[in-house]
Amino acid sequence: MPTPVIDIDSLTKVYPRQIGQPARRSLDDLRLRIGENEIFGFLGQNGAGKTTTIKILCSLLRPTKGAASVCGHDVRTRAARSCIGYLPENPYFYEYLTPRETIDFYGRLQGLDKATRAREWDALSERLDLRGIGAQRIRGFSKGMRQRLGFAVALVGDPPVLILDEPMSGLDPLGRRMIRELILSLRAAGKTIFFSSHVLGDVEQICDRVGILVEGRLRTQGRIDELLNRRNEQVELVVSGLSAETADALARDALHARRSEAGLHLTTADAAAANAMARAALSEGGQIVEFTPIRESLEAYFVKEQAS
Amino acid sequence: MTGKILAVAQNTFRESVRDKVLYVLLFFAATAILGSKALGWISIGQDIKIVKDISLSAISVFGVLIAIFVGTNLVYKEVDKRTIYTILSRPLHRFEFILGKYLGLAALLGVVTISMAVVAAAYVLTLGGTVDTTFAIAVALTYVELLLITAFSVLLSTAASPILGALVVFSIYVVGHATNILIDLPPHFDDTFARRVMELVYYILPNLSNLNVRAEAANEVAVAWAYVGWATAYGLFYTAVVLALAALAFEDKDV
Numbered sequence: 314m315p316t317p318v319i320d321i322d323s324l325t326k327v328y329p330r331q332i333g334q335p336a337r338r339s340l341d342d343l344r345l346r347i348g349e350n351e352i353f354g355f356l357g358q359n360g361a362g363k364t365t366t367i368k369i370l371c372s373l374l375r376p377t378k379g380a381a382s383v384c385g386h387d388v389r390t391r392a393a394r395s396c397i398g399y400l401p402e403n404p405y406f407y408e409y410l411t412p413r414e415t416i417d418f419y420g421r422l423q424g425l426d427k428a429t430r431a432r433e434w435d436a437l438s439e440r441l442d443l444r445g446i447g448a449q450r451i452r453g454f455s456k457g458m459r460q461r462l463g464f465a466v467a468l469v470g471d472p473p474v475l476i477l478d479e480p481m482s483g484l485d486p487l488g489r490r491m492i493r494e495l496i497l498s499l500r501a502a503g504k505t506i507f508f509s510s511h512v513l514g515d516v517e518q519i520c521d522r523v524g525i526l527v528e529g530r531l532r533t534q535g536r537i538d539e540l541l542n543r544r545n546e547q548v549e550l551v552v553s554g555l556s557a558e559t560a561d562a563l564a565r566d567a568l569h570a571r572r573s574e575a576g577l578h579l580t581t582a583d584a585a586a587a588n589a590m591a592r593a594a595l596s597e598g599g600q601i602v603e604f605t606p607i608r609e610s611l612e613a614y615f616v617k618e619q620a621s
Numbered sequence: 622m623t624g625k626i627l628a629v630a631q632n633t634f635r636e637s638v639r640d641k642v643l644y645v646l647l648f649f650a651a652t653a654i655l656g657s658k659a660l661g662w663i664s665i666g667q668d669i670k671i672v673k674d675i676s677l678s679a680i681s682v683f684g685v686l687i688a689i690f691v692g693t694n695l696v697y698k699e700v701d702k703r704t705i706y707t708i709l710s711r712p713l714h715r716f717e718f719i720l721g722k723y724l725g726l727a728a729l730l731g732v733v734t735i736s737m738a739v740v741a742a743a744y745v746l747t748l749g750g751t752v753d754t755t756f757a758i759a760v761a762l763t764y765v766e767l768l769l770i771t772a773f774s775v776l777l778s779t780a781a782s783p784i785l786g787a788l789v790v791f792s793i794y795v796v797g798h799a800t801n802i803l804i805d806l807p808p809h810f811d812d813t814f815a816r817r818v819m820e821l822v823y824y825i826l827p828n829l830s831n832l833n834v835r836a837e838a839a840n841e842v843a844v845a846w847a848y849v850g851w852a853t854a855y856g857l858f859y860t861a862v863v864l865a866l867a868a869l870a871f872e873d874k875d876v
């Protein structure tokens with residue numbers, strides 16, 4: 314991999330002992346590298362340590378051991394922070410401000426001048442559909458409105474790296490879709506995106522690579538199709554118009570066979586076997602109705618990983 | 622850099638203006654100032670003096686209560702309500718955040734002090750008294766005292782809950798006005814551990830009576846400018862040290 318945009322080097326975080334709670338190792342020797350313009354999905358169940366990792370990247374927490382850098386700057390520096398747009402798990406803002414004032418405030422913290430801040434509002438309110446609520450106080454906002462505002466705040470100053478903590482949790486299907494499309498459009502604009510989730514569907518649809526965190530340790534990481542081992546996957550073949558003898562013969566060669574309205578369903582070990590079986594069926598006067606690779610879902614993989 | 626501090630300060634000012642505690646305390650302060658005449662009637666001819674004395678004390682006490690109640694919440698609330706996540710993840714130093722929070726409340730207390738002083742002065746004038754330089758100096762030094770108490774409140778706010786913080790800062794205020802009790806101990810304390818602790822506290826705590834010329838103002842006695850300069854420098858130096866401690870305490874804190 315060329316120089317990583319996010320480089321996490323054996324991060325360990327032990328939360329100190331508190332009254333009624335022992336010390337807790339929430340992150341254990343985490344190593345991860347995220348390349349430029351990647352969408353990286355950071356997966357794990359609740360309590361796995363995703364937020365802890367993200368808070369270290371945004372210098373809200375200090376690691377107990379290890380280090381991390383963003384765009385080549387140690388995460389403790391302001392230079393690193395100026396590269397990062399951060400969306401917290403549930404973003405909280407000053408309730409008595411309006412979205413417009415909020416964007417202006419974060420623009421000032423980013424060091425933008427007045428004219429630039431006005432332009433930021435124009436662009437971001439358009440992009441995140443905040444125009445209509447620009448002058449309302451945040452106090453009465455719904456989860457979806459807050460999330461959109463949170464995204465707008467993360468994008469203030471056009472940072473090259475976006476770190477999003479559960480950006481789709483708690484949103485309705487429309488809201489999730491909007492966020493998904495936004496993430497894809499950010500990637501198209503050259504951004505690097507690191508986002509955490511425990512919702513696999515969202516990750517599967519948009520991520521280039523994923524990492525799976527289990528109890529503070531990285532269980533696996535890689536491209537989704539590599540993780541799911543899609544090269545030698547099973548294939549289900551549906552054939553119709555075969556004589557009873559041919560059907561029985563093919564069924565004996567398949568891993569699985571069953572009949573339905575559509576015809577004979579044959580499961581084969583891989584694509585090559587399926588092709589051979591299809592040729593045999595065609596030469597016997599049958600028809601191929603369906604040819605479907607059976608993909609292991611990320612969900613099934615995730616469950617397997619959690620259990621092992 | 623100043624732009625970022627100013628952004629935080631302006632927001633803090635805006636937020637504090639909305640704090641109901643402020644108005645409750647201002648109400649009591651106004652009551653104390655305007656009700657002070659009632660105590661004045663017993664001592665005929667002394668009423669202006671008593672009105673000035675009570676008014677200036679009210680500015681100090683209620684100003685301090687505002688500094689404590691609002692101040693000990695400042696940083697704590699940002700952490701508790703998680704508004705701090707999106708702020709500290711921006712390219713600003715943590716000390717800029719602390720300084721901004723501090724200056725926002727300091728500005729509010731400036732407005733509060735001036736308002737209370739104007740009400741007190743107007744009341745004195747309607748009663749036929751005069752408002753002299755010493756009165757203004759007493760108000761200004763009271764403000765320096767508030768700046769120092771606010772710094773302590775912000776320091777506690779980075780490390781403790783508002784209730785604990787308020788107790789500690791209030792103790793500092795009370796003991797700081799009577800630091801002599803810490804060393805004027807009865808003889809049987811000689812060479813005890815308690816005495817050494819008390820002495821240590823005596824040297825650490827600011828002597829707030831240095832900033833108190835309210836009796837002089839009530840009696841319309843002049844105060845030397847050299848003293849005013851020295852007392853101001855003393856108060857501001859202490860304030861700077863306490864603020865530096867607050868920034869230090871906050872620098873590596875997990876939020």
Ligand SMILES: Nc1ncnc2c1ncn2[C@@H]1O[C@H](COP(=O)(O)OP(=O)(O)O)[C@@H](O)[C@H]1O
Pocket residue numbers: 328337339357358359360361362363364365366
């Ligand atoms: N401030 C804290 N103090 C003590 N323990 C914490 C703190 N924050 C998180 N934890 C613990 O660390 C673990 C990881 O939490 P977190 O990073 O929030 O997980 P995730 O975001 O993956 O749900 C959890 O077991 C949680 O209880």
Ligand SMILES: [Mg+2]
Pocket residue numbers: 360363364365402478479
């Ligand atoms: Mg989390």
